[in-house]
Amino acid sequence: MKAFNKLDGLVCPLDRANVDTDAIIPKQFLKSIQRSGFGPNLFDEWRYLDHGEPGMDNSVRPLNPDFVLNFPRYAGAQVLLARENFGCGSSREHAPWALDDQGFRVVIAPSFADIFFNNCYKNGLLPIVQPAEVVDQLFRECEASEGYRLTVDLAAQTITTPSGQSFAFDITEHRKHCLLGGLDEIGLTLQHADTIKTYEAARRQSQPWLFHQA
Amino acid sequence: MTAQTLYDKLWSSHVVREEADGTVLLYIDRHLVHEVTSPQAFEGLKLAGRGLWRVDSVVSTADHNTPTDHWDEGIKDPISRQQVETLDANIKSFGALAYFPFKDKGQGIVHVMGPEQGATLPGMTVVCGDSHTSTHGAFGALAHGIGTSEVEHVMATQCLVAKKSKNMLVQVNGPLAAGITGKDVALAIIGKIGTAGGTGYAIEFGGEAIRSLSMEGRMTLCNMAIEAGARSGMVAVDEKTIDYVKGRPFAPSGADWDAAVAYWNTLHSDEGAHFDAVVELDASDIKPQVTWGTSPEMVTDIDGSVPDPAAEADPVKKGSIERALAYMGLTANTPVKEIPVDIVFIGSCTNSRIEDLREAAAVARGRTKAASVKQVLVVPGSGLVKAQAEAEGLDKIFIAAGFEWREPGCSMCLAMNADRLQPGERCASTSNRNFEGRQGQGGRTHLVSPAMAAAAGVTGHFVDIRQL
Numbered sequence: 190m191k192a193f194n195k196l197d198g199l200v201c202p203l204d205r206a207n208v209d210t211d212a213i214i215p216k217q218f219l220k221s222i223q224r225s226g227f228g229p230n231l232f233d234e235w236r237y238l239d240h241g242e243p244g245m246d247n248s249v250r251p252l253n254p255d256f257v258l259n260f261p262r263y264a265g266a267q268v269l270l271a272r273e274n275f276g277c278g279s280s281r282e283h284a285p286w287a288l289d290d291q292g293f294r295v296v297i298a299p300s301f302a303d304i305f306f307n308n309c310y311k312n313g314l315l316p317i318v319q320p321a322e323v324v325d326q327l328f329r330e331c332e333a334s335e336g337y338r339l340t341v342d343l344a345a346q347t348i349t350t351p352s353g354q355s356f357a358f359d360i361t362e363h364r365k366h367c368l369l370g371g372l373d374e375i376g377l378t379l380q381h382a383d384t385i386k387t388y389e390a391a392r393r394q395s396q397p398w399l400f401h402q403a
Numbered sequence: 404m405t406a407q408t409l410y411d412k413l414w415s416s417h418v419v420r421e422e423a424d425g426t427v428l429l430y431i432d433r434h435l436v437h438e439v440t441s442p443q444a445f446e447g448l449k450l451a452g453r454g455l456w457r458v459d460s461v462v463s464t465a466d467h468n469t470p471t472d473h474w475d476e477g478i479k480d481p482i483s484r485q486q487v488e489t490l491d492a493n494i495k496s497f498g499a500l501a502y503f504p505f506k507d508k509g510q511g512i513v514h515v516m517g518p519e520q521g522a523t524l525p526g527m528t529v530v531c532g533d534s535h536t537s538t539h540g541a542f543g544a545l546a547h548g549i550g551t552s553e554v555e556h557v558m559a560t561q562c563l564v565a566k567k568s569k570n571m572l573v574q575v576n577g578p579l580a581a582g583i584t585g586k587d588v589a590l591a592i593i594g595k596i597g598t599a600g601g602t603g604y605a606i607e608f609g610g611e612a613i614r615s616l617s618m619e620g621r622m623t624l625c626n627m628a629i630e631a632g633a634r635s636g637m638v639a640v641d642e643k644t645i646d647y648v649k650g651r652p653f654a655p656s657g658a659d660w661d662a663a664v665a666y667w668n669t670l671h672s673d674e675g676a677h678f679d680a681v682v683e684l685d686a687s688d689i690k691p692q693v694t695w696g697t698s699p700e701m702v703t704d705i706d707g708s709v710p711d712p713a714a715e716a717d718p719v720k721k722g723s724i725e726r727a728l729a730y731m732g733l734t735a736n737t738p739v740k741e742i743p744v745d746i747v748f749i750g751s752c753t754n755s756r757i758e759d760l761r762e763a764a765a766v767a768r769g770r771t772k773a774a775s776v777k778q779v780l781v782v783p784g785s786g787l788v789k790a791q792a793e794a795e796g797l798d799k800i801f802i803a804a805g806f807e808w809r810e811p812g813c814s815m816c817l818a819m820n821a822d823r824l825q826p827g828e829r830c831a832s833t834s835n836r837n838f839e840g841r842q843g844q845g846g847r848t849h850l851v852s853p854a855m856a857a858a859a860g861v862t863g864h865f866v867d868i869r870q871l
Contacts (some may be wrong), residue, residue, distance in 0.1 A: 205726070206719050207598060207698050211838045216819045220468065220482040222442035222489050224551075234840045243482055272719060274599040277632065278836060279817075280534040281440065282550035300599055303568075303634045304534055304548055311552035361566065363426035374552075375451070378428060378560040381420055385562060388419045388430055389457075398655030398663050399432050399527065401459040401500055 191313040192371030196294050197340045198267030202331045203257055208271060209278035210305060214287040217242055227283055228290030232258060262335050270327055271298040276305025276316075285312045295341050297348070299324050310364050313371065315343065317358045343369060406673035408570045409639055410605040413545035413670070417528050419562055428562040432527040433539075436463040436499070436554070437513045438490040439819070440532025444555035445493040456561040458498040462522040462653075465490055465505045466512045467819045471782050471809035474506055483820065497558075500653070503786075511785020511811045514538040514752035518622065519787055521651025525640045525667040530557055535752045535835065537628040540637035541621035542644055543670040545605070547634040569679040571604035571633065572672075575612035577686040582869045584762065585620030586754060586833065586852035588612065588684075589627035590692035594702040596682055601633030604680065607672060608638050612686035618647040619758035626753045627835055630699040639671035693739045693865050694837045694850040696727035701837070702850070703739060705867045711735035730839055731847050732827065739865050742849070746830040747779040747860035748842070749853055750809075751816035754833035755784030757791050759853040763833075764797040766857035766868060772805035773863030779806040780822060782814040806860065818843045831859035 218230045220243060229247035236258055238251040252259045258266075269288065275298040276284060285308045288296065294314060299321040301309075309316040319327075330350060331337040340349040343365065349355045360368075367374060378385075393400050407415070419428040441463075448454065455461060468483035470476075478484035487505055494502045503509040503516060510516070514535050517523040529539040529546035532554040539546035553563055573592055593600075606628050608621070616624065621638045628636025638644075645664055648654045655663045690704035701724075703710075712724040712735065728735060733742070749755070749763050760783060772779050781801050783789040789811055792798055798808045815822040816834035824830055824846025833856050834841075837848040851859070854868045862871075 204722075206723055209698075209836075209838045211817075211836070211841050215840055215844070216817050219439050219819065220480075220486050222446070222486060224443045224446070234844055240844050274602070274632070277598055278534065278838060280532060280536075280548035280550055282443075282532075282552060285550075300602060302599070302632060303602055304550060304629075308550035308552065311550060361426060362424040363422055363564070374564060375453070375556050375559045378556065378562055378564065381428060382560075384420050385428065385430070385456075385560065389561065392430065396526070396663070396666070398659040399524070401653070 190311065190371050190373065193294065193313050193315050193343055193368045195342045196267060197338055198294060199263065199265055200268040200270055200331045200337050200339050201257060201263040201266035202270040202328050204272065204328060206272040207274045207277055210276055210281050210284040211278055213276070213284040214281065215241070219281060219283055224286060225290055227287035231287040231291045232256070265292065267292055268295045268297065268339050268341065269293050270324070270331055271296055273299050275301050277302035280304045282308045282311070285309045285314050289314050297324065297327065310368060311374070313368065315341065315368065317348065319356060319358065323356055406676040408672040408676040408678060409543060409607050409637055409670060410545065410570055411676070413526065413528070414567055417545070425566055427565055429528065429565045431530050431557050431561055431563060432460060433522060433529040434461050434557050435513045435517050435529065435531035435536065436461055437467060437531070437533065438465045438486045439467045440551050441493065441554055442486065442489045443551050444558060445497065447555040448558055453559045455497050455558050459500045460561065461499040462501045462517060462520065463490065463494055463499050464503040464510050464513055464516050467813045467817065469505050469812040470820050471812050471814050471822055474810055478505070480821070508786040508790070511788065512752045512755060512813055514626065515756060515784030515788060518542065519651065519785060521648055521654035524648060524654065525644060525670050530563065534629045535626050537634065537636045538622050538626040538752060540625040540628065540635050541618060542648070543637060543640035543667065545635060545637065548629065568605040568634070569603055570677070571601060571606045571680040571682065572678040573606055573608050574610040574681065574683045575608070575686050576610045576683060577612060579612045579615060579686045579689065582691065582854065583689050584852040584854065585616050585623035587689055587692045589624045590694065590699065590702045590850060591684060591689045593627065593631045593699045594692070595684060596631055598630060598698050598700045599632040601628060601631040604633050606631065606633040606636045608636060613638060614641065617758055618643055619756045622756065623753055627699070630835055640667045691852065691855050691868055693855065695731065695733060695739065696724070697730055697837055697839050699835070699837060699850060701727055705739055705865060707739050709733045709735055709737045741864065743775060743829070743864045744831045744849070744859045745777050745828045746824060747776060747856050748815040748830055748832040748834065749780065749856050750782030750784070750814050751834035752784065752813070753835045754853050755782060755788065757788050759833065760788070760792045760797050763853040763857040764800045766854050766871065767804040767806060767861065768800050770804055770861040772860055775863040776860055779860040780809060780815060781806050782809045783811045785811045804861065815842050817841060831856045831865065
């Protein structure tokens with residue numbers, strides 16, 4: 190996993206509540222057996238005027254000029270500003286893969302759906318929860334000022350606006366440690382293989398019906 | 404000992420180790436695997452030279468991409484076919500306790516197949532790279548969806564890195580009115596608490612109305628816990644749970660059965676256990692539900708009308724209603740009963756089990772598809788459900804009514820196969836999500852119960868099945 194430390198990034202505001210993972214990456218793109226290449230199909234149904242299918246040359250498809258991601262002022266954005274319950278619906282990890290592939294490293298919202306929130310951390314993408322009034326303020330500032338950027342410092346757990354105003358955010362120690370180090374979580378867990386084996390042996394004893402000859 | 408909730412019991416019995424910040428390694432008993440969210444996980448194992456920690460925890464099937472007709476012609480879409488063939492190859496090289504490939508008689512939607520095989524048992528932790536894994540909580544199991552990185556993590560370590568959720572009790576008091584199903588209860592709950600109402604919680608469903616539901620009804624309800632924002636929903640074990648499990652292929656037998664039942668009978672919340680949130684509903688208030696918008700919380704009952712955004716004060720909510728009405732092609736204040744439908748879909752991991760098909764068939768019997776309805780698709784949840792329905796003659800009832808009787812799979816719930824809505828088509832659907840584009844780009848979804856869907860199919864619009 191790629192590490193996340195500190196970022197100074199352009200902000201793109203997506204002013205809708207309950208953005209679901211079907212909207213983030215529509216189902217036809219889930220047929221891929223790869224982990225990358227989803228960026229051009231991020232928000233596909235909102236982003237393009239035609240119907241997208243895998244294998245199309247996305248560079249020649251008609252863009253929806255009313256969709257915020259297509260505004261020239263937000264080109265290259267790395268911070269997505271969103272509304273309540275972002276990432277609800279399907280557990281597809283293709284959603285954070287698509288955001289990451291598009292170049293986003295941070296999503297800020299008043300709330301996230303649980304599975305999406307968890308999936309972000311596995312991909313070096315930092316989801317940040319802020320109170321609704323802070324998110325409202327960031328939306329206002331971002332829309333009012335072209336080139337609006339935020340500095341996100343994971344070690345310090347702060348977001349800083351261009352005027353120098355700082356907001357703190359929460360993250361568990363475990364997630365912070367993994368993100369800062371870009372650590373392989375499977376490798377970390379396997380350091381406890383003996384503990385897992387001990388637990389498993391006891392379970393096999395107490396609930397033998399959970400174990401079969403495969 | 405302190406009184407524990409069902410969730411507390413399931414959680415604490417699976418903790419392998421705990422860190423200072425509360426992050427735990429949670430042991431996983433059952434890993435259900437399908438073709439869409441597993442290829443990158445298997446690829447990760449290969450690249451790292453790892454295998455499955457416990458082959459006998461994996462039960463797998465192909466469901467999302469499989470066609471529901473012309474099985475003799477195979478999977479026509481080459482990239483769908485590649486994904487299914489990739490699963491075949493991965494199971495062959497990594498192994499599994501059981502695999503039900505495309506065309507196998509045990510093949511079906513992963514959340515229908517697991518319970519019917521006895522691969523889902525009370526007291527288990529059950530995960531799958533699929534948000535509707537919450538379904539299995541109906542058995543007094545801790546079950547939830549995970550992402551592909553976590554799929555790989557469970558494959559390699561038999562554990563998840565997890566943090567405990569808060570406890571929520573959703574209590575539905577009193578008896579349900581005649582004709583009210585688990586689907587109506589689920590939608591009524593989501594209408595009350597919203598699609599983010601359960602975020603951060605594990606929900607236990609309790610109360611007389613829940614106890615009265617069959618296992619199929621409880622699966623429907625727990626299936627939609629995720630649409631209320633909760634990764635997992637669950638129902639305490641009772642006689643119905645144990646009766647359902649008994650005799651299934653992977654259920655215990657003999658002395659193991661007796662020991663298992665003794666343990667399973669402890670899987671309920673203790674008297675006086677603490678819940679962080681309690682939501683109560685009166686069952687007698689629940690009428691047949693119909694969604695009108697593009698989120699499951701945008702729901703009303705059959706006597707209701709499409710809302711008027713002008714009446715909404717909150718600007719974010721008002722914007723959501725306006726956008727939903729524009730997408731759905733609906734006018735504010737239209738009575739639900741006046742909304743015509745083009746397509747009916749009866750199926751999905753929410754409502755494709757035998758009881759669902761019986762309820763739909765009871766409405767279809769002796770009636771015929773309305774001329775204005777283009778298509779009524781009936782897609783059984785698995786090969787075993789299909790065989791059972793045919794043994795009961797349900798297929799003949801559907802076909803006589805002008806409905807199409809298909810092969811099992813996820814089908815038009817998410818339209819990864821060829822079953823999908825065309826832009827602007829309006830569908831009465833027994834599935835779980837009415838998101839924009841979910842059933843096909845530009846398609847318009849109204850979520851209902853199987854009986855309500857069948858009734859819309861024979862009348863051409865939504866009707867109160869209690870008055871049909």
